[in-house]
Amino acid sequence: MPSYSQKPKTQDFRFHSGIEALPDAALILSPELIIISGNKKAQRLLGVRFPEDVGRNIEQLLVDPVFSEYLTQDNFESPCLITSPINDELQLEISVMAFGSERVILMSRAIAKYHRMKKMRREFVANVSHELKTPLTVVRGYVEMIQETDHALDPHWQKVFGTIEGQVSRMERLVEQLLSLSKVENNRDDDDMSPVDMPVLIENLVEDAKWLNQEKKHEIRTDIIQDVGVFGIETELKSACANLISNAIAYTPAGGVINVYWQRDGDKLVFSVKDNGDGIKADKLNRLTERFYRVDKSRSRDTGGSGLGLAIVKHVLLHHKAELIISSVWGEGSEFAIYFDEGTAC
Ligand code: ADP
Numbered sequence: 001m002p003s004y005s006q007k008p009k010t011q012d013f014r015f016h017s018g019i020e021a022l023p024d025a026a027l028i029l030s031p032e033l034i035i036i037s038g039n040k041k042a043q044r045l046l047g048v049r050f051p052e053d054v055g056r057n058i059e060q061l062l063v064d065p066v067f068s069e070y071l072t073q074d075n076f077e078s079p080c081l082i083t084s085p086i087n088d089e090l091q092l093e094i095s096v097m098a099f100g101s102e103r104v105i106l107m108s109r110a111i112a113k114y115h116r117m118k119k120m121r122r123e124f125v126a127n128v129s130h131e132l133k134t135p136l137t138v139v140r141g142y143v144e145m146i147q148e149t150d151h152a153l154d155p156h157w158q159k160v161f162g163t164i165e166g167q168v169s170r171m172e173r174l175v176e177q178l179l180s181l182s183k184v185e186n187n188r189d190d191d192d193m194s195p196v197d198m199p200v201l202i203e204n205l206v207e208d209a210k211w212l213n214q215e216k217k218h219e220i221r222t223d224i225i226q227d228v229g230v231f232g233i234e235t236e237l238k239s240a241c242a243n244l245i246s247n248a249i250a251y252t253p254a255g256g257v258i259n260v261y262w263q264r265d266g267d268k269l270v271f272s273v274k275d276n277g278d279g280i281k282a283d284k285l286n287r288l289t290e291r292f293y294r295v296d297k298s299r300s301r302d303t304g305g306s307g308l309g310l311a312i313v314k315h316v317l318l319h320h321k322a323e324l325i326i327s328s329v330w331g332e333g334s335e336f337a338i339y340f341d342e343g344t345a346c
Contacts (some may be wrong), residue, residue: 003124025092025108033058033071033104046106047086056104061085063286067094084110089118126182129175136175140168166318170304177308181291184236184315195346196237198229202262204269205238209245216254224262228269232320240316243309244273244307250305251334252277269345272337286333288326289314313338320344 013240019026025041029046035053048061060067062085068082084090094109099178143164152158186317206213206222213220248258252275259274279296280288287293292307310324313336317324321341328334 006178019105023109027058027106027108029058029104029106030097030217031098031102031104035061035175036103037108042108045084045090045110047084061219062094070094071096078196081111089115091115091118104158122182124197125178126186128319129178129182132175136168136172140165141174142304143168161248163189173304174306174308177306180239181308181312182316184239184312185318187233187236187319191245194234196234198262198269198271200226201234201238202241202260205242205245206260208242209249213249216249216252216256218249218252218255219257220260221257222260224260225264228262228264229346230269230320230340231346232344233316236319237314240313240338241271241273243313244271244338246276247309248273248275248334248337251275265339267342269340269342270337272335274333274335276333279330279332279334281330282328284326285326289324303311307322 010339019028019037019039022039022041025039025045027038027046028036030036035048035056036056037054038046038048038050043050046062047307053061062082064082064085066080067082070076079093079095082092082094084092091111092108093111097107098107099105143161146152147161147165152161170301203222203223206220207341210220245258245260252258256276259272261270261274263270263272284295288295289310291311293310294305294307313324317338321344323339324332325339327337
């Protein structure tokens with residue numbers, strides 16, 4: 001029998017057979033919001049597992065500031081909208097209602113319209129980004145052409161052209177990142193999966209990083225186990241790992257140390273990048289994978305950051321059933337670790 005924080009009541013057993021017939025996901029909670037029971041749709045939409053999650057507070061499973069705020073209201077007349085904790089493509093409408101004084105019912109359903117909107121947004125972003133590539137190439141071409149003429153010798157114009165070139169580079173990087181994100185978001189095809197030689201992939205990325213990193217002269221150390229790869233999409237894994245390495249370089253002051261690991265940890269495989277750089281304040285950690293989120297906008301702009309890198313990482317990991325764990329101490333450094341299930345090893 002699962003451990004209830006509150007004893008189950010006879011009516012809960014009756015409820016349970018009733019809620020299974022409902023068209024929506026439904027959970028029966030105690031007034032303290034402890035999960036008592038729920039239907040199969042709640043498992044699919046909300047990721048609640050029975051009996052494992054019985055006895056847990058619903059806020060531990062639906063970790064969303066919108067939901068937490070919704071729960072603090074006095075009346076629950078209108079539902080709240082949150083993203084499903086197990087599928088970020090699903091927008092859920094959640095309603096909570098008291099059932100007598102002893103039980104609370106939480107109902108949830110997916111909103112189909114949201115899917116369509118999200119698909120439209122993805123296609124729009126991909127099209128616009130693609131269309132921006134040509135004009136940017138033309139502008140870059142002209143700037144480079146002018147820089148080779150006598151005009152560029154004047155220090156004033158040198159500065160002007162340098163600025164234009166810098167901004168064009170930023171836009172090119174942004175467009176590249178947007179295209180990369182929409183590609184990862186749109187990729188639903190498991191056919192691209194194949195064995196990926198992670199040790200070689202990581203070593204190549206580290207070599208590239210050392211080459212690109214000559215200015216800041218970080219010490220980049222590696223600890224890479226050989227002969228273990230993962231079954232996945234090589235281009236995506238490369239982009240995820242490269243993003244973590246380039247972030248460590250961007251947010252670690254000159255002379256810092258960056259450790260890149262590929263190791264076994266219990267029954268998991270871990271790719272991790274640890275730096276002794278800026279670090280991140282604890283209250284910012286859970287927002288890092290949001291699109292365009294940057295802890296310090298001006299700092300990130302200086303490093304050429306777009307705020308899309310970790311959003312790309314997050315989507316890549318969704319395809320690989322892997323998890324990103326971020327640990328950081330403000331002012332001391334950060335570690336970004338990707339945990340792969342043993343099942344994906346090859
Ligand atoms: P960006 O392109 O701005 O680097 P990311 O999505 O890759 O965007 O990262 C989001 C934010 O997370 C960054 O703007 C930065 O503030 C923070 N961040 C990422 N990696 C690190 C790191 N290794 N050390 C400190 N802050 C980091």
